[in-house]
Amino acid sequence: MVHLMITDAHYRIRKYQHVIEDQKRKLQQTLTPEHFETLSTAIETLCKRHREKRRNILKKKIIKISKPTIEENTNNSVVNLSKQPLTNTEEQLLRKGLNYNTSDAPKLAFYAALESSLKTSGISEETQHEIRQSIIPLTQRMKGNNQLTSQEQTALKKLRTRKDIVIVPADKGRTTVIMDKEEYIKKAEEILEDKSTYKPMDINPVKKLDNRISKTLNKLVKAGEITKQDQWRMKSNEPVLPRFYGRPKIHKPNIPLRPIVALPGTPTYNLSREISRILKHLVDSSNHSIKSATQFLDQIRNIQINDDELMISFDVTALFTSIEPNLAKETLSLLLTNDENLYIYLKSIHFLMNIVESIYSLHLIYC
Known part of the structure; x- marks a missing residue:
């Protein structure tokens, strides 16, 4: 390939x-x-x-x-906050982590993912056909492979059928947390009851939002700002509402939940991904961004702090939703205007700002 x-x-x-x-x-x-x-x-x-x-x-x-990397401990921790104890097999299974691949993906799912990748890759139809011809025969000869023992498979089935607990990743680190479902729902409802942040809706807005995005993309195609292929890549097929869930902050008193609004599959998700791809070079070239805690530690490793100085860190509440939209758009427009390599990433600032405006206006309905 x-x-x-x-x-x-x-x-x-x-x-x-x-x-x-x-x-x-x-x-x-x-x-x-x-x-x-x-x-x-x-x-x-x-x-x-x-x-x-x-x-x-x-x-x-x-x-x-x-650089030589520090060997990571793959034996993830498990924190059981529920009233029910875990068996040794169940705990050992959960220590593998929630992202552990237990078996090969079904072939049909693989073919669907392959087609989706090919359609958005931008490569020619002839090459797409050659890739299919090379890959599909290989997958047909492959046998399914399960990474779990028979005891672990039984434990996994049992955990999946339990209705009294939820199994979620912790807010920090690679810890897996087990909570009583009743307690989890109670803490999640306490977050959603904040009327200054969340508001019940009488109707499902997805269809209306999807139509607005379609009209915006059609205008950009007619204006020559984007191609039909760009439009296909930015449009979500059969969009859905965002999903809300919480990650327990096990390092804080009373173990509150961090609210997460998952956007994959929503009307604006593909638009946001496209904008992120275009703007990535601005972040990569910035002197004010950190990709990870490891990078931050590398940068401050040789900094000397004097006796009359303090290093302070801030814990920001609701960081992204606290950013003033107009300020964000003005800052983005200024950065793009001063970007000497702008023509490499997009045709015009007008196209990008039009999409950003749509995303902001539509996301207000979600938040």
Whole structure:
């Protein structure tokens, strides 16, 4: 599959080289030699700057993955807050973690995921067909593989059928928490009863939101801001409402829940993913962002704190929903306006800000 994608990449490079040469000829016929030379020099300077920037990012990645990593303890902890004890097999099973892959995915699910990936990959139909022809025969010869012992499989079935408990990840770390379902629902309802944040709705707004997004994307297609393929990638098929759940903060008194609103499958989810993809380079090049606690510790490792200085950390409540929308949009517009590599990631600021405006207005209904 990698070989096919590399082949397709070379094909697209050759294709774009022909397009560039064609555009050069048109510009030479339109511009004076002096203007053409000035434009060519400016484009080449921007390209060199972008290549150097990408090269530095890749160098940092190589250095990062080349560093010896601290061996992680894969024996995750389990905290049982329920009234019912766990058997040794059940506890050992849960120590594997909630993301542990117990068996191979069903072939039908794999084929569906493959098709979804191919449709959004941007590669040619011919290459997509070659990938299918290479992968599907391999999957048909594969036998299902279960990673659990027979005792663990029995324990898993038993845990799945229990209605008196919930099994959720903790808010911090890799701990698995078991709670009485009644207690979990009680704490979740206490959060939802905050009328300043949550408000009951009389009707399901999903269809209306989906129609608004469709109209926005249709306008952008007609205006030439996005392609039909972009529209297909940004649109959610058969969208659903967000799901609410809580993660227990086992490091705090009374073990409150951190509210989580899961957006996969909602009308704005694919739009948000597209915007995140476009804006990722702004975050990667920022001096004010941290990807992980490990990166933060690396950066402060050699900092000396004097006797008259203090290092302070803040615990922010409802960080993302506390950000003023107009301020966020103004800041984003300013960053994009000053971005020298903007043309590499999108056609225009107007397209991006139009989508961001739609996401903000629609998310207000969810929050």
